[in-house]
Amino acid sequence: xxxxxxxxxxxxxxxxxxxxxxxxxxxxxxxxxxxxxxxxxxxxxxxxxxxxxxxxxxxxxxxxxxxxxxxxxxxxxxxxxxxxxxxxxxxxxxxxxxxxxxxxxxxxxxxxxxxxxxxxxxxxxxxxxxxxxxxxxxxxxxxxxxxxxxxxxxxxxxxxxxxxxxxxxxxxxxxxxxxxxxxxxxxxxxxxxxxxxxxxxxxxxxxxxxxxxxxxxxxxxxxxxxxxxxxxxxxxxxxxxxxxxxxxxxxxxxxxxxxxxxxxxxxxxxxxxxxxxxxxxxxxxxxxxxxx
Amino acid sequence: xxxxxxxxxxxxxxxxxxxxxxxxxxxxxxxxxxxxxxxxxxxxxxxxxxxxxxxxxxxxxxxxxxxxxxxxxxxxxxxxxxxxxxxxxxxxxxxxxxxxxxxxxxxxxxxxxxxxxxxxxxxxxxxxxxxxxxxxxxxxxxxxxxxxxxxxxxxxxxxxxxxxxxxxxxxxxxxxxxxxxxxxxxxxxxxxxxxxxxxxxxxxxxxxxxxxxxxxxxxxxxxxxxxxxxxxxxxxxxxxxxxxxxxxxxxxxxxxxxxxxxxxxxxxxxxxxxxxxxxxxxxxxxxxxxxxxxxxxxxxxxxxxxxxxxxxxxxxxxxxxxxxxxxxxxxxxxxxxxxxxxxxxxxxxx
Amino acid sequence: xxxxxxxxxxxxxxxxxxxxxxxxxxxxxxxxxxxxxxxxxxxxxxxxxxxxxxxxxxxxxxxxxxxxxxxxxxxxxxxxxxxxxxxxxxxxxxxxxxxxxxxxxxxxxxxxxxxxxxxxxxxxxxxxxxxxxxxxxxxxxxxxxxxxxxxxxxxxxxxxxxxxxxxxxxxxxxxxxxxxxxxxxxxxxxxxxxxxxxxxxxxxxxxxxxxxxxxxxxxxxxxxxxxxxxxxxxxxxxxxxxxxxxxxxxxxxxxx
Numbered sequence: 085x086x087x088x089x090x091x092x093x094x095x096x097x098x099x100x101x102x103x104x105x106x107x108x109x110x111x112x113x114x115x116x117x118x119x120x121x122x123x124x125x126x127x128x129x130x131x132x133x134x135x136x137x138x139x140x141x142x143x144x145x146x147x148x149x150x151x152x153x154x155x156x157x158x159x160x161x162x163x164x165x166x167x168x169x170x171x172x173x174x175x176x177x178x179x180x181x182x183x184x185x186x187x188x189x190x191x192x193x194x195x196x197x198x199x200x201x202x203x204x205x206x207x208x209x210x211x212x213x214x215x216x217x218x219x220x221x222x223x224x225x226x227x228x229x230x231x232x233x234x235x236x237x238x239x240x241x242x243x244x245x246x247x248x249x250x251x252x253x254x255x256x257x258x259x260x261x262x263x264x265x266x267x268x269x270x271x272x273x274x275x276x277x278x279x280x281x282x283x284x285x286x287x288x289x290x291x292x293x294x295x296x297x298x299x300x301x302x303x304x305x306x307x308x309x310x311x312x313x314x315x316x317x318x319x320x321x322x323x324x325x326x327x328x329x330x331x332x333x334x335x336x337x338x339x340x341x342x343x344x345x346x347x348x349x350x351x352x353x354x355x356x357x358x359x360x361x362x363x364x365x366x367x368x369x370x371x372x373x374x375x376x
Numbered sequence: 377x378x379x380x381x382x383x384x385x386x387x388x389x390x391x392x393x394x395x396x397x398x399x400x401x402x403x404x405x406x407x408x409x410x411x412x413x414x415x416x417x418x419x420x421x422x423x424x425x426x427x428x429x430x431x432x433x434x435x436x437x438x439x440x441x442x443x444x445x446x447x448x449x450x451x452x453x454x455x456x457x458x459x460x461x462x463x464x465x466x467x468x469x470x471x472x473x474x475x476x477x478x479x480x481x482x483x484x485x486x487x488x489x490x491x492x493x494x495x496x497x498x499x500x501x502x503x504x505x506x507x508x509x510x511x512x513x514x515x516x517x518x519x520x521x522x523x524x525x526x527x528x529x530x531x532x533x534x535x536x537x538x539x540x541x542x543x544x545x546x547x548x549x550x551x552x553x554x555x556x557x558x559x560x561x562x563x564x565x566x567x568x569x570x571x572x573x574x575x576x577x578x579x580x581x582x583x584x585x586x587x588x589x590x591x592x593x594x595x596x597x598x599x600x601x602x603x604x605x606x607x608x609x610x611x612x613x614x615x616x617x618x619x620x621x622x623x624x625x626x627x628x629x630x631x632x633x634x635x636x637x638x639x640x641x642x643x644x645x646x647x648x649x650x651x652x653x654x655x656x657x658x659x660x661x662x663x664x665x666x667x668x669x670x671x672x673x674x675x676x677x678x679x680x681x682x683x684x685x686x687x688x689x690x691x692x693x694x695x696x697x698x699x700x701x702x703x704x705x706x707x708x709x710x711x712x713x714x715x716x717x718x719x720x721x722x723x724x725x726x
Numbered sequence: 727x728x729x730x731x732x733x734x735x736x737x738x739x740x741x742x743x744x745x746x747x748x749x750x751x752x753x754x755x756x757x758x759x760x761x762x763x764x765x766x767x768x769x770x771x772x773x774x775x776x777x778x779x780x781x782x783x784x785x786x787x788x789x790x791x792x793x794x795x796x797x798x799x800x801x802x803x804x805x806x807x808x809x810x811x812x813x814x815x816x817x818x819x820x821x822x823x824x825x826x827x828x829x830x831x832x833x834x835x836x837x838x839x840x841x842x843x844x845x846x847x848x849x850x851x852x853x854x855x856x857x858x859x860x861x862x863x864x865x866x867x868x869x870x871x872x873x874x875x876x877x878x879x880x881x882x883x884x885x886x887x888x889x890x891x892x893x894x895x896x897x898x899x900x901x902x903x904x905x906x907x908x909x910x911x912x913x914x915x916x917x918x919x920x921x922x923x924x925x926x927x928x929x930x931x932x933x934x935x936x937x938x939x940x941x942x943x944x945x946x947x948x949x950x951x952x953x954x955x956x957x958x959x960x961x962x963x964x965x966x967x968x969x970x971x972x973x974x975x976x977x978x979x980x981x982x
Contacts, residue, residue: 118499168700175444178499179641180699182634186692194685304506304630311503345518353507360496360503563843570842570849571832571856578818578829585816588778589892590804590833599839 085216090337091330096223098329099230103285104306105313105321106234107278112315113254114274115166118178121185123303125279128192129154130286130295134201143205147283154279157188162272170267189300201295205287226288233284234322237277246273254316308356313367320367328352397649405554414546418619422550423659424652425557426614431639431651432564433607438637439645440573441600442580443493447505448636450512451605452612453628454482456531457522459613463534464524471538475556475610482609483602485512490601494594497583509630516625523624530624533617549618556614560607564648567603576600608636641695644705653706662687729792731756731900731932732777737786739772739956746772747956750786754900754949759926759933761943764953770936771813773953774902777934778803778810791899804833809893813904813936815885819878823869823888826877827860830895863895866928867921883914887921894925901925903935907942915939919946944968 104122111119132153136146165180209222241247252260253270261267289299309328313320335351359367408421434448458478462469469477489508493501516522516529523529536543536552543552567573575596578586587593616623635658642657643650665683669675702709730753739747747769754760762770775781777788779798788795790806803810809830818826835856841847864870867887872880877888886906893901906922907915919942926933937943943950944964952960952973960966960973967973 165696165700172699172703174498175442176699176703178444179637180696182637183692183695183699186688186695188692190685190688190692194682194689198681198685304510307503307506311500315499343518345514347514349514350507350510353503353510356503357492357507360492360500566843566845570853571828571835572839572842574821574825574829575832577821577825581818581820582816584780584800585812585818586829587800588780588804588810588812588816589829590801590896591829592801592833 087334088216089218090333092217092219093223094330094333095326096219096227096329097333098309098326099227099322100285100289100325101302101305101309101329102322102325103230103233103281103288104302105309105325106237106318107281107285108306108310109313109316109318109321110237110274110278110281112310114250115253115271116174116177117166117181118174118315119278120178120181120303121188122278122282122306123300124185124188124192125154125157125282126286126289126302127295127297127300128157128188129279129283130203130290130299131192131196131201133283133287134203134290134295135196137203138201150283151280154283155276158275158279159272161275162268166271167268185300185303189297193297198297201290203287203290203295205291207291209292222291229284229288233281234318237281237318240277246270250274305352308352311356312359317367323367328355331355402558405558409547409550417546417550420659420663422553422619423615424656425553426611426619426655427635427639427658428652428655429557429560429614430608430611430636431643431655432561432648433604433611434636435640435643435645435648435651436564436567436576436607437600437604438640439647440568440580441576441597443490443597443600444499444502445505445601445604446502446630446633446637447489447507447509448604448608449612449628449630449632450505450508451482451486451608452615452632452636453512453516453625454485454605455479455609455612456616456623456628457516457625458482458609459617460531460534461522461524471536471543475613478613479606479609482612483606486601486605486608487598490598493597493601506630509633513625513629528624530622531616532622536617553614553618556610560610561648564607568648572596572599638691638695640705642698642705644702644707647705647707650705650707653710657706658691661690665690728756730754731791732934733789734773734777735787735789737773737776737783737788739769739776739781740784745956747776747783750953750956750958752951752958752961754932754934757926757930757932758948759922759935759946760949760951761947762934762936762951762953763938763940763943764959767955768953769956770953771904774810774904774934774936778808778902801833804896807897807899808902809896809898809900809931810902811886811889811893811904811906813908815882815889817877817885817889817892820876822874823864823877823880823891824857824860824873826888827864827891827895828856830892831856831859834896860891860895863891866925867891867894883910883918886910886918890921890925894929894931897929897931899932901931901933903933905936905938907937907939915942922946 104126107122107125108119111117111122129150133146133150136149137143141149161184165184166177169177169180207222207225209220211218211220212224241250249260249265250270250273252263252265253267257267285302286295286299289302293299305328309321309324311324312327313322313324332348332351332355336346336348339351340347409417412421430448430452433451434445437443437445455478458481459474462474462477463471466474485508489504492504520526520529523531533544536548538552541548543549568576575586575591578589578591579593579596583593612628616627620627639651639654639658641654643652643654662683665687669678669683698705732754734750734752737747737750738745750769750773762773764770772781776783776798777790779795779800779802782798788798790808795802818829821829835852837847837849837852841849861870861873864873867890869884869887869891872884872888877885880888890901890903890906903922907918910918922933922935923946925931935947937946947964950960950962950964950967951958952967952970960970962970
C-alpha cells in the first residue's frame with residue numbers, strides 16, 4: 085500500500101509536469117521552437133493572476149484579464165522576437181527563448197515583487213482515503229482540470245479551422261504558407277494558447293507551493309518529460325509526465341536513502357538520457373530519415 | 377568575378393592578422409598589475425579572464441563543433457573540487473600538475489556526458505548536459521568527502537604556490553590566471569587551426585557530409601566534449617581559488633552555466649577574442665549598473681532585488697537583440713568596424 | 727579483363743514498404759566512367775547512398791575492389807577509397823574552399839592530439855603536406871582564385887567543383903558524382919564535363935555519375951546503366967544503350 089501511495093502521488097505530480105510540457109509541445113509543433121521561456125511564462129501568468137486577485141478581483145474577473153495579458157504577451161513575442169528571427173537555426177531560436185525567459189522573469193518580479201504569494205483557489209487540500217489510497221481532494225481537482233484542458237485542446241486542434249491550419253503548418257510549413265496560411269498569425273495563436281496552458285499550470289502549482297520565483301523552474305522538470313515523450317506529441321507529454329513523476333517519486337523514496345538525500349533534481353534527466361539511447365526520438369516522436 | 381573574390385573572409389578565426397592587437401593585449405596584461413589597484417585585479421580582470429576562459433571552453437563545443445551544452449558550470453565544479461582534493465590529498469603534487477589532472481578529470485566527465493551525442497542530435501542532447509549540471513551540484517553537496525567534511529560544505533583555496541613562489545596575493549593570483557589563460561588560448565588556437573578544428577566545423581555545418589568526407593564524426597564529437605570540459609574544468613579551479621577564494625557547489629549552478637552560454641552568444645560563436653569581450657560584458661555590466669544606481673543617488677530608493685531584476689531584463693534583451701542584429705556577436709561587430717576603418721582609403725574598387 | 731572495381735549484386739532497397747531498388751545488378755570496370763541514367767525517382771541516388779554506406783541495402787551485396795562491404799558506413803566507404811558528391815551540394819558552407827577541401831584529407835592524418843595541440847612532432851610536416859595536396863587539387867579543378875573564400879557565398883557551379891575537390895583530394899579509387907552538372911548553363915556544362923574526363927584520364931579514378939543531360943552522358947561515359955522504377959532496363963556502351971528499345975521506351979522516348 086505504501087508503494088501504491090508513493091506511486092499515486094508521483095503520478096499526480098507527473099500530471100503537473102505534463103501540463104507544462106504540453107505548452108512546450110504546442111509551440112514546438114507549430115514553429116519548431118524549443119521554448120525555454122515556458123517556465124517563466126508559468127511564473128508570469130501565475131503572478132499576474134495572484135496580484136490581481138490580491139487587489140480584490142474575484143476569480144472570474146482575474147482569470148480572463150490574465151488570459152488577455154498572456155495574449156498580448158504572445159503577440160509581442162511574435163512581433164519582437166520570432167518574426168525577426170524567422171528562418172534562423174533552431175539553436176538560435178532556442179537561445180533567443182533563453183534570453184526571453186530572463187526578460188520575462190525580470191519583468192515579472194520587477195512588476196509584482198519577489199515575495200511569495202499565497203494562492204487559494206478554494207479547493208481543500210485534504211487527504212481522502214480511497215480504499216487505503218491517500219489522495220488529496222486538491223489533487224483530484226487538479227487532475228480533473230488537466231484532463232479537461234487536454235480534452236479541450238484536442239477538440240480545438242482536430243475540429244476547428246485554426247487547429248487544422250496549425251497541423252498543416254506543423255506538417256509542412258512551406259506548403260501551408262503556399263495555401264495562404266499566415267504564419268505570424270498561427271504563431272501568435274499558438275503562443276497565446278500556450279500562455280493559457282501556462283496560466284492553468286501556474287495556478288495549480290502555485291496553489292500548492294505558493295506563487296514564487298521557483299515556479300519558473302518547472303521548465304527544468306518539463307525537459308526530461310519532453311525528451312521521453314517526444315517534442316511533438318501531446319500524448320507523449322502526458323505519458324512522459326506521468327512516467328517521470330512516478331519514477332522520480334519512487335526513486336526518491338527507495339534510492340534516496342541509499343545515496344544520502346533526494347535524487348529528484350537529476351534522476352529524471354538520467355532517465356531521459358537512458359530513454360534517448362534506446363529510442364532516440366522519444367516514445368511518440370516522429371522518426372525522420374536524413375535525406376541527402 | 378572580383379565581387380566573389382572580395383567576399384567576406386573565411387569563418388575561421390586565425391589570429392595572425394590581429395598580431396598587433398595581440399601584442400597590445402600582452403603589454404596591457406603585463407602592465408596592469410603595476411598600475412592597477414588590487415580591486416581592479418581581483419574584481420574586474422581576474423573574473424573576466426576566467427569566465428572568458430570558460431567561454432572558450434564552451435565555444436570549442438558550441439561555436440566550432442555545433443553541440444549545445446547547458447552544463448558548463450558542472451565541469452567547472454569538477455575542476456574546482458578535483459584541484460582541491462588533489463592538492464589536499466596528494467601534498468607532493470605541484471599546482472600546475474594538479475590543475476592539469478583536474479582538467480583531465482573534468483574532460484573524462486565531459487566525454488561521459490557527451491556519449492549520448494553519438495546517437496542523438498540537437499536539443500535532445502541538452503538533456504544530458506543539464507543532467508550533468510544537476511548531478512554534480514547534488515554530488516558535491518551531498519557527499520561531504522569532496523569538501524573534506526567541512527561543516528559549510530565549502531572548499532577554500534589550497535596553498536597556491538609554484539616552485540616555492542607563493543602566489544597568494546592579488547598579483548600572484550592574477551599572474552597565475554594570466555599565464556594559465558594564455559597557455560590554454562595557445563592550445564585552443566592550435567586545435568582550431570588544425571584538422572581537428574576543421575573536422576569540428578565540418579560536423580557543425582553538415583554532419584552527414586562530414587562522415588562521407590571521411591571524418592570520424594563520433595570520435596570528434598567526444599573529443600570536443602573532452603577538450604571543452606578540460607578548459608571549463610581549469611577555469612572552474614581558477615574561479616574557485618583565484619577569484620572567489622572559497623566556493624561551494626552552488627557557486628557553479630545553472631545560472632553560471634547560462635552565463636557561460638551568454639558569453640559565447642554575446643562574444644560570437646567561433647571567435648576566441650569574442651569570448652573575452654562577452655566575459656567582460658557579463659562581469660562588468662552588474663558593476664556598472666551598481667555604479668549607475670549610486671551615481672544617480674538611487675541607492676537608498678532602489679533595493680538590491682530591483683537591480684538584479686533590471687540586470688536579468690538587460691541581459692535577456694541584449695541576448696535577443698544580438699541574435700537578431702549581430703548573430704556573430706560582438707567580435708564580428710568590432711571586426712567589421714575595424715575593417716571599415718582600415719579599408720576606407722582603398723575604397724572604390726567594385 | 728580484370729575483376730570489376732564495383733560489383734553490385736542483386737541489391738534491393740525499400741523504405742517503409744516502398745521499393746526503391748529491386749534486385750539490381752551491374753558491374754563497373756576499373757578506370758571507366760559509368761553513367762547511371764533514368765527518370766526521377768528511378769533509384770539512382772539511393773544506389774549511390776548504398777554504395778557509400780549512407781543507406782543500408784535491404785538485400786544483396788556490394789563488392790568493392792574485390793572485398794564485400796559487410797557493415798557499410800560512410801566512414802568505412804571513405805576509408806576504402808570511395809569519394810562522393812551530392813545532388814544538393816553538401817559542403818561545409820561556413821568554411822573556406824581550402825578548409826572544405828582539407829577535410830577530405832583528415833582521415834589520412836597520423837598525428838595525435840598532443841602533437842597537434844603543441845604543434846610538435848609530425849604535425850608541422852603533415853600540415854604542410856596536406857596544404858600542398860589540397861592546393862594541387864584546387865589548382866587542378868581551377869578554383870584557385872576562390873581558395874580562401876567562404877563556400878556558402880560561391881555560385882552553385884563553383885560549389886560543385888569544391889565538392890568534387892573535397893572528394894578527390896584523398897585520391898579515391900572510386901568517385902561517385904550525383905548530378906555534377908545539373909543546373910548549369912551550356913558553357914559550364916562543357917567545362918565541368920572536360921574536368922571530369924580529365925580527372926578520369928589523369929588520376930585514373932573510376933567514376934560513377936548520375937546525370938540527366940543525355941548529350942553530356944553519351945559523350946562523357948564509357949558505360950551506361952539505365953534504371954527505371956528501381957530496376958535495370960539497360961546496360962552497355964552508350965551506343966548499345968541508345969539502340970536498346972526498352973530503354974527508348976522507358977526513358978529516352980518519354981519527354982523529359
